[in-house]
Amino acid sequence: MWLWFHRLGSPPSFYPFAGRLAAILAVPGLVLLLHGLYGGLWLAPADYQQGEGYRIIFVHVPAAWLSLFGYSAMAVAAVIALIWRMKVAEVFITEAAVLGAGFTAVALVTGMLWGKPMWGTYWVWDARLTSELILLFLYLGILALNSALEDERQAARACSLLALVGAVNVPIVHYSVEWWNTLHQGPTVTKFDAPAIDWRMLFPLLEIALASTLLSAAIVLLRMRNALLWRDRHSRWVQHMLRES
Amino acid sequence: MPATQQPLISLENLHLRRGERELFGGLGGSFSSGELCWLRAPNGSGKTSLLRILAGLITPDRGILRWRGDSYAARLDEPHQAISYLDDRLGLSRDLSVSQNLGYASGVGAGRPVKDILEKAALLELAERPVRYLSTGQKKRVALARLLAEGALVWLLDEPANGLDTANRALLSSLIETHLGEGGLCLFASHDALPWSAAAPRILELGA
């Protein structure tokens, strides 16, 4: 088990592995996505309260889920990168941060677009939206640090440390924002309050969430391959591969 | 050097990549107490990196370092600071005076009385002046005094003779001699030949 772990951590073995894994994840991901979209946009009935507008959840919920899941994955990778000094883990953090930031932004924007017709306002300072906003800043901080430091190695390791510190902070931020919110707001307005969500809506939602996760993983793997090629561009294994192709 | 004595530092199979250069393809070696070693190499061949690896500031990509035969972390168990490192940055606080800097180095290091160090390094007149107002040569002398104050076993010097006039070079020479006499180890990196008065250094070549 450890041997496999350490072998994967070395770029020359990781590169082909990532390529194969990306293909394995992308195909079912794409299929699930199409099926889920069909189910959600076509088959599922209109909500009795919100009409057709509710369908934005098929974008909003997977995006929000991925923004959180992505950060957790980055936190785990940060621990691995710092303890074992693993280049592959460092690269994961910088590449996944781009997608994570994108999904957080999408979640915020779709949340705003949903909010206007549903509750009459684009923004409300409730716990979840505010935490999501701060999460966006955490992601942007990692991206900014990565581009600001010139030495690639130093940038990757600094981002790992930052991701870890941020990860420790995320639950604290979430709790404090929630406390702040319940103290000052009236009844919350953004809870997905339906007593039970119809399975015809829930099922495509879960499908799309799973599909997005698979597809994002595939994209991150491909980005990681790219990044490893660039970072190791002078090393023997890359020269070998370029010569062979 | 008695054959039974453990080398202070030993290296095996050292590898480090900096950008497109592969430095030290599998370098190895050992350094013992009382030894003076000259890392002779042209600029850019990794002298600074090697010194920083020995100082524990950089982790090599591959390779094993040993302190007295144990893992390198054992150097932190020495009663006082094990290694001192000197490069162009000098390790001095510009705002503080000479004696304040030395007092700090001594307090954190082996605790030698500041007055003795000021005498040995001929800095008594400059004692209260802030380092910022000293000339380059004077600053370098204070930096050497800092090494004395820290009282470490191993001195790693990166281009120590840079910017030194004859008098200061003589001081550098004598300080190193005393250090070696007390059982210390000194490695210095330089691309030039240096006229050391007494001790003939062992030469370690680093490839271009």
Place this chain on the structure above:
Amino acid sequence: MRRALWAMLRREWSRYWLRRGDAIQAPLIFCLVCVLFPLGGVPSPEHLARYAPAVIWAAALIACVFGLEALYRQELAEGWVDSMLLSAWPMPLVLGLKSLMHWLFTGLPVVLLAWPMGRALYFPAEALQALLLSLLLGTPVLVLLGGIGAGLTAGMGRGGLLTSLLMIPLYVPVLIFGAGTGVAAYDGLPVTAQLYLLSCMLVAAVFLAPWASAAALKIASESS
């Protein structure tokens, strides 16, 4: 052992004392920002007093972030970071002492200045006590956490806004509970919960933040 601690404290004290002109900038920024709000808004007691905790805490945050700039840049350039990494003393301890001194010169003045600023914003004196206590507990946390950000950006020429961008999301909980203390005190509500939580954060920061700062500086020194 005591000799070394004393030497470290003396050095940090001297360093900050000799550059007290620089250190005073952070508290000055604090006052400036506090002054901007009445100037930019309606300077009546009802308007200002309500927002005084938020204004004071936001100003404290900004002042702290400005003060972080110089925390490690000069030390790294002077080779002090290398020396400390090599010394027999654990880097987290050294950095913890440094943060203490940094707070004494930048954070403590902010706490003291918050009293006149708070009164200037028509904040009632009884509630101001709680607010000051929250600042006393919270500003060290800001300095300790800020050390991590300063360490991460230490090698760069122009840290500037980047340090702020990195730090502000981490500061949000401190801001929420700190200003929350003031708001609760203003409404006559109990403030013990907020103060306890701030104390928790302080203790956690004292024990955890220096480790992270040391790790950050080690990363920065690896590439010099």
